[in-house]
Amino acid sequence: MTMMVPKSLKCPLCVREFESQMVTSFSVGEKESDFCPRYLGANPLPAFLHVCPGCGFVGFEADYRNLDPAKAESVKRVLAGLQWQEGQRLGGPERYRRAALIAMYSGKKSAQIADLYLQATWCSRMDGEPEEEEKSARKKAVKYFELALAAQEFDTADLPVVHYLLGELYRRLGESKRAREHFERLDEFQGVEPWLIDWRDKQLKQC
Numbered sequence: 001m002t003m004m005v006p007k008s009l010k011c012p013l014c015v016r017e018f019e020s021q022m023v024t025s026f027s028v029g030e031k032e033s034d035f036c037p038r039y040l041g042a043n044p045l046p047a048f049l050h051v052c053p054g055c056g057f058v059g060f061e062a063d064y065r066n067l068d069p070a071k072a073e074s075v076k077r078v079l080a081g082l083q084w085q086e087g088q089r090l091g092g093p094e095r096y097r098r099a100a101l102i103a104m105y106s107g108k109k110s111a112q113i114a115d116l117y118l119q120a121t122w123c124s125r126m127d128g129e130p131e132e133e134e135k136s137a138r139k140k141a142v143k144y145f146e147l148a149l150a151a152q153e154f155d156t157a158d159l160p161v162v163h164y165l166l167g168e169l170y171r172r173l174g175e176s177k178r179a180r181e182h183f184e185r186l187d188e189f190q191g192v193e194p195w196l197i198d199w200r201d202k203q204l205k206q207c
């Protein structure tokens with residue numbers, strides 16, 4: 001069951017105070033090959049991001065507390081370029097895409113931006129959006145995961161999972177050569193979890 005409780009928040013941009021919902025529990029069954037969770041109750045992902053009804057700022061609860069004041073002006077400029085109507089409702093994929101855009105201008109790391117785009121693809125699929133929306137977010141996830149790798153943002157222990165995931169995202173984009181390159185990188189690491197090797201072997205056969 002996905003459970004939520006009311007949560008009061010104050011927007012770091014327009015200082016509007018409003019009530020949102022915080023997820024307190026959820027359960028996951030299986031995961032798809034790109035780690036998209038199959039939730040046993042309602043999809044909690046949209047509710048992890050809070051939308052300011054006044055200005056359209058979107059962020060996790062911590063983003064409401066920790067937005068760097070020096071970055072607030074550039075985030076405001078980004079939001080000014082997007083459509084917003086007082087109290088507008090945003091679905092899951094829209095929340096994650098908007099949060100990813102805000103993340104770029106609020107100084108988040110490439111790995112965090114990549115993760116937001118990845119979750120946008122999951123929400124897109126769960127909501128049955130046109131495939132082009134999912135594909136476009138997936139391309140951006142790949143771009144930022146590659147930037148994060150180049151900037152050495154990941155712990156060494158996480159690299160096998162990152163290469164598997166990049167392989168799988170490229171595979172889903174029809175880029176078999178890049179997919180195989182990342183899948184094969186798993187062989188460079190010691191002590192990779194057996195389930196990850198199994199998943200890799202299965203997906204590699206489909207490239």
Ligand SMILES: [Zn+2]
Pocket residue numbers: 011012013014015016052053054055056057
């Ligand atoms: Zn606001």
